[in-house]
Amino acid sequence: MRNSKLSSLEEAIRRSGLRDGMTISFHHHFRGGDKVVNMVVDKLAQMGFKDLKLAASSLSDVHAPLIEHIKNGVITGISTSGLRGELANAISHGLMAEPVVFRSHGGRGSAIASGELHIDVAFLGASSSDELGNACGFSRSENAKSICGSLGYALPDARYADHVVVITDDLVAYPNMPMSISAADVESVVVVDSVGDSSKISAGAIRDSKNPRDILLAKQAAKVVINSGLFEDGFSIQTGTGGASLAVVKYIRESMLQKGIKASFALGGITAHMVKLHEEGLIGKLIDVQSFDKVAAESIKNDPFHQEVSAVEYASGMHKGSAVHALDIVILSALEVDVDFNVNVLVGSDGIIRGAIGGHQDTAADSALSIIVCPLLRGRIPCIVPKVTTLITPGSTIDVVVTEYGIAVNPGRPEVAERLRLAGLKVVDIHDLAAKATSIIGTPDPLPFGDRVVGIVMNRDGSVLDKIHIIR
Amino acid sequence: MELKNAVAGTLESGDIMIQIGPAAQGLSIELDSSVEAQFGRQIRSLIAETLQGLGIEKAQVKAVDKGALDCTIRARVTAAAVRATGKDVWKD
Numbered sequence A: 001m002r003n004s005k006l007s008s009l010e011e012a013i014r015r016s017g018l019r020d021g022m023t024i025s026f027h028h029h030f031r032g033g034d035k036v037v038n039m040v041v042d043k044l045a046q047m048g049f050k051d052l053k054l055a056a057s058s059l060s061d062v063h064a065p066l067i068e069h070i071k072n073g074v075i076t077g078i079s080t081s082g083l084r085g086e087l088a089n090a091i092s093h094g095l096m097a098e099p100v101v102f103r104s105h106g107g108r109g110s111a112i113a114s115g116e117l118h119i120d121v122a123f124l125g126a127s128s129s130d131e132l133g134n135a136c137g138f139s140r141s142e143n144a145k146s147i148c149g150s151l152g153y154a155l156p157d158a159r160y161a162d163h164v165v166v167i168t169d170d171l172v173a174y175p176n177m178p179m180s181i182s183a184a185d186v187e188s189v190v191v192v193d194s195v196g197d198s199s200k201i202s203a204g205a206i207r208d209s210k211n212p213r214d215i216l217l218a219k220q221a222a223k224v225v226i227n228s229g230l231f232e233d234g235f236s237i238q239t240g241t242g243g244a245s246l247a248v249v250k251y252i253r254e255s256m257l258q259k260g261i262k263a264s265f266a267l268g269g270i271t272a273h274m275v276k277l278h279e280e281g282l283i284g285k286l287i288d289v290q291s292f293d294k295v296a297a298e299s300i301k302n303d304p305f306h307q308e309v310s311a312v313e314y315a316s317g318m319h320k321g322s323a324v325h326a327l328d329i330v331i332l333s334a335l336e337v338d339v340d341f342n343v344n345v346l347v348g349s350d351g352i353i354r355g356a357i358g359g360h361q362d363t364a365a366d367s368a369l370s371i372i373v374c375p376l377l378r379g380r381i382p383c384i385v386p387k388v389t390t391l392i393t394p395g396s397t398i399d400v401v402v403t404e405y406g407i408a409v410n411p412g413r414p415e416v417a418e419r420l421r422l423a424g425l426k427v428v429d430i431h432d433l434a435a436k437a438t439s440i441i442g443t444p445d446p447l448p449f450g451d452r453v454v455g456i457v458m459n460r461d462g463s464v465l466d467k468i469h470i471i472r
Numbered sequence B: 001m002e003l004k005n006a007v008a009g010t011l012e013s014g015d016i017m018i019q020i021g022p023a024a025q026g027l028s029i030e031l032d033s034s035v036e037a038q039f040g041r042q043i044r045s046l047i048a049e050t051l052q053g054l055g056i057e058k059a060q061v062k063a064v065d066k067g068a069l070d071c072t073i074r075a076r077v078t079a080a081a082v083r084a085t086g087k088d089v090w091k092d
Helices: A009-016 A036-046 A066-071 A085-092 A105-114 A155-160 A212-226 A243-259 A272-279 A294-302 A311-315 A360-366 A414-422 A430-441 B036-053 B070-085
Strands: A023-026 A052-056 A075-080 A100-102 A121-126 A163-168 A188-191 A235-239 A263-270 A283-291 A306-308 A329-332 A336-338 A369-373 A400-403 A406-409 A449-458 A464-471 B006-008 B016-021 B027-033 B059-065
Touching (some): A009 A036, A009 A163, A009 A188, A036 A052, A036 A066, A036 A163, A066 A085, A085 A449, A085 A464, A105 A155, A105 A360, A121 A155, A155 A311, A212 A243, A212 A329, A212 A369, A212 A400, A235 A243, A243 A272, A243 A329, A263 A294, A283 A311, A329 A360, A400 A430, A406 A414, A406 A430, B006 B070, B027 B036, B036 B059, B036 B070, B059 B070
Parallel strands (some): A023 A052, A023 A121, A052 A075, A075 A100, A100 A449, A121 A163, A163 A188, A235 A263, A235 A329, A263 A283, A283 A306, A329 A369, A369 A400, B027 B059
Antiparallel strands (some): A400 A406, B006 B016, B016 B059
16 A cells, blocks of 8 residues: 555564664564564574664563573663563573663653653554554454454554554554554554464463462452442452462452442553453443453453553553553552562562562552452462562552451551451451561571562652562 | 382472482481572471481481472471381371
8 A cells, every 4th residue: 555664573663763762662462472572583683783782562472582681782771561481480590791771661651651761662562454454462353363352552652663563463444443552653564474472471470279278368358448438339440460369350350240239440551350340331431551361451442441551541640640640550560569568570489580560550559449369378488578689569558468367457547447357357466467477487587688679669659659670 | 227219209399399208327318409598408308307307317318399388398208208118107
C-alpha cells in the first residue's frame, strides 16, 4: 500500500538512527514466551552496536541469552520491573558494571512520561499490525499466530519513544481496528515468523494453586476482604501474582453470590478467574494492563467492557487519573514482610534477585486497603522477618498481612484490626509472627553480600528506596 | 560402633537426604543445602550433635538439604543411623 512502513528488522534499525549508547525498550506481555528481546538484541549485536541501555517493562528466565550480550558490551545498562532465572543470578553475582534500575510498572510509566527514562527506539512485539503500524496484542485474522491480550506496558513506549518499531507475526489488512498502538506513533513495521509463544504467558509467577496451605491462606484473605468494611456493592479489587492471592478470587465469589454484592471493576493483571466473574455479571468492568493467561487475552479481544489500559493510566503516582487511585482492595504476595510491614518481592532470602516489583508499590500506595498474603515459612525460609533483605514496598502503604498463623494489621489501621477482630478473625502482632518463625527455624546467618551495588530499587515517585548488593 | 552404608530422607522440598557410611576416624559431613548461606552452619552442627547423641563418633555423612526444619533433620539423621548401625534407638 502507499506509505507502507514495512521493512526488515535490520532496515528498521538503520532507519531508526540508533547509535551506540542509546536506550532501546521492550514490553514483556509474552512473559516466558517472549521472542522479541532476544531476536532484536541478537540482531543489534550482529550489526555491531555497543553500549546500549535496555529499558524493559520486565525480564524473565527466557532472557538468559542477554548474559552473552552483556559480556560482549552490547548491553551495558538495564532498567526493568523484574529479573528471574540465569540472568538474575548472573547479575546478582556482579555481571554488570552498571547497576540494574528497578521500577514498578506505574513508576516506569511515570519515568517515561516525564522524560526521566528517555527511550530512543522502542521495539514492540504485537500479535497483529497493518502496514502503517496499527497494532494489537491479538489478531482478528484467521492467520493469527500469537495472542498476548493487553499491550498496556508497551503503550507508554509507543507514545513517548523517539522512534517506534512494531514487530508482528500477523500482518493484516489496513485498518487494523480497534487498535492498541496507533500508527500515528509508529515509524516501522517488521514482520517475523513469531513474536512469542502464547502458551507461556501464564508461566513464571502465575500458578493456580492446589497447595492446601495456599488454599487456607486464600480463604483467610477472603474473610479479610469480606469483613474489611469495603466489601459492598460497587467495590473494586485487584489481585497480584502468586498462588494464594490468585485463589482469593474464588472464595470472594462465593460471598458475592450469597450477599448479592457486585464489584464495579477489577484492575491490573487480569486472569481467567476475573474473566469468569465478569462474565457472570459479578464484576462490571475489567481494566487490563496485562493479560495473565490466554482466557484473559481472548476476553480483551472480544469483550468491549474488558478495557486495555496503559501503565501510566493504570498505576502512575503522578497522574491523578490513574486507575489505582480508584481501587478499593488489592491482594498481593510477598517474599518477605518485616515487623514494620515493609515488603520485599524482588530479592530472595539467598540474596539473589528472583522476582519483580510489578504493580506492588503502586497498588499498595493508592488502594484503600492493601492485603499481603504469605506463609510464615517457605521450607526453612522465613517470610515474616525482623528486617526485609531489600525494601520494595514501604510498610506505611501495607495494611494487612495474612499468614497461616494469624493476621497482622498495620498499627496505623486500628479500625481495620477492630473490624477483623469483631468478625472472629485471629488478629496477631506482627512481632509475634516474626518470633514464631525464629522459634521454628533459628536465627539465620547474615547473607554474604559484598560492597558493590548491582541493583537500585526506585520508589514510584522516582526516589531511591534501596540498593541491592553483590552476593558472593 | 560398626557402620554399614545407609540412607534416609528424600530430595523433596522441605526434606533432607542423609547418606551415612563408615569412616576410619572422626566425623566428616558434606552438606549441599539450598539454604547454605543462612543455615549451613546450624545444619552441620545439628547433624553432628544428633549422631554424637546416638554414640556415633566415626562416620562419613553426605547430606542434600532442601530447606528441612530441625525436627526433620534430626529424624532423618536418626533414621539413617539406625539403618547403618542396626541398633533401633526407639526400641532398644
